[in-house]
Amino acid sequence: MQERRVQTDAEINSDLLNNVLKARRWYWPAVGISATVMFAAIVAWACVIVMGLGLTGLNRPIMWGFFVTNFVFWIGISHAGVMLSAILRLSKAEWRRPATRAAEVLTVFSLMVAATNIFMHVGRVWRLLTWPLPYDFARGIFPNVRSALIWDPSAITTYLTGSILFVVVALIPDLAVIRDRTTGVRHQIYSLLSLGWRGTPRQWKLQIVAGFLLSALLLPVFVSVHSIVSWDFAAAIAVESWHSTIFAPYFVIGAVHSGVSGVVTVMIILRYAYNWEAYIRKEHLDALGKLLIAIATAWFYFFIMEILASLYNLEGQEIALRELQVLTWPFAPMFIVFIVTGYFLPVPLWLFKSVRRSPMWMLVTTISVNIGMWIERFLIVVPGLARKQPLTFDWSSYSPSIFEIIMVTGTFAFVTLMMLLFSKVFPLIPIFDIKEGQILSDEIQIGRRKVPALKVEE
């Protein structure tokens, strides 16, 4: 049953544009803190660019560390947006309405920051341009399309472009709402951005069709992106323990697990920050909680399969890797934290309706999932490389330097800052979608009660 409160269009405009038209008291301090952390990360990155990758903890054979872990993590988070938004749109799930925009915007910023991690990882940033782009005519050297590291930029570029356009197209009607509520220069800017939108039946029809069409186009891209990210590992000849045919679906479902949890975290923060209790309701958290149980369990199945299949062949390197991952300091406690926070803490809690309907519990459990999922990526990347060589004198360990820690922390600050800045300029809940939900809702009499119901399409 829908627990909506009937609101007028003017009330919806005022509620959902409250931060756009007038900043909250906490807003600028929050921007300041995120910008400061990001600035620290930029300084750390500048030091690494000037003085070299020697400032990081990377050393042979472990040349992939925090940055690659963080890259995979943010790619995972980016899967939330389109997966959630597209599937819910295509299935016409009524409770999608408040979630889609935040999910799509989170996708865009996560992808940007994921790509930034690769720039951090390569050290000499400018050299990256000669790898994926076919322009180095002077030397006659062109990208090696047989490398998974070239498939990656093609997939991420497609996904990022598609996600940005998805957000932009759905924003146009809401920009018209802001245009109608502003004056002066802001009015002129929003008039320009809203492209002369008037809300004719033709424009609305195209807007709805566009939502479905872009969803249908982006869904296969989202599956391909994380599959290709997994092939960065699975298609690498050098590291035997990464050779796993299950990696692509395992990475995709892991990305969905962490991504949907990320969206729930953002939604709850928005609910508190902007007093959007009437829009991001407990019924939405309840539905997302149920969805997360299914996703988390599917992910856990792939996780178990990956371990079982790798141990079944009893290869020395594989056994050494699992021993390192599960039984050896410092990876063993990390493994326990990962499995508890990623699955065994949140999923049993989500089985309780009271937990699924509690914003605070959902916030705690979804953050817990992402702590676990970050560690999961670390445990795939680093121990694999540590036991890369068959000869034991080539085995090594890795600990991140302070520069890597600051730069990785900076990526979280970047996404926070971008979300904050976005919310100051554009509404983070799609206004027209909420209004459409109001139009389609109708009161029906059941016994002595009038309850909201959705009209069934003829």
Add this chain to the structure above:
Amino acid sequence: MTQMLGLFKEAEKAAAATEALEQSGYGSDNFDILTGSPYPEGAFGEREVKHRLYIFPFIGAILGISTALLITVGTQLAYPMVTGGKPILSIPTMLIIAYEGTMLGAILFTVLGIFFESRLPNPRAGIYDPRITEGYIGITLECSEDRVNSVEKLLKRAGADDVLQET
């Protein structure tokens, strides 16, 4: 010609106004409905919206796959290094990039199609009122000077809260 805009608070009254307009000789091609949110199609008796948006992704996909194949074939032939005795053109890897190129082309052309079919950007959009995004329903039409008064009366009789004119 004068542009007129009748503003209605309720959808039922707006639907009644379009019916009255049709009875007085204005076909559904002569007036347009402006709303702040999408209403079910045909709610105001407006004409059916026809579009060709579905063609755009196909055109984009063809262009996208062609470009991707051109880049992948071109880069491999430009530096024809034989690796392990295998053919220069690696078909499986080309398929991956071709797939991404196809999807990118389809997405880009879909978005172009959305703007083209929505008639956006539209800098000279015509008569408009900000109350539309506050829930009012606008009925806009063009009529000759001598019919302005009769149309205004008709819209008001149907329940318009306000009728605006622009010449």
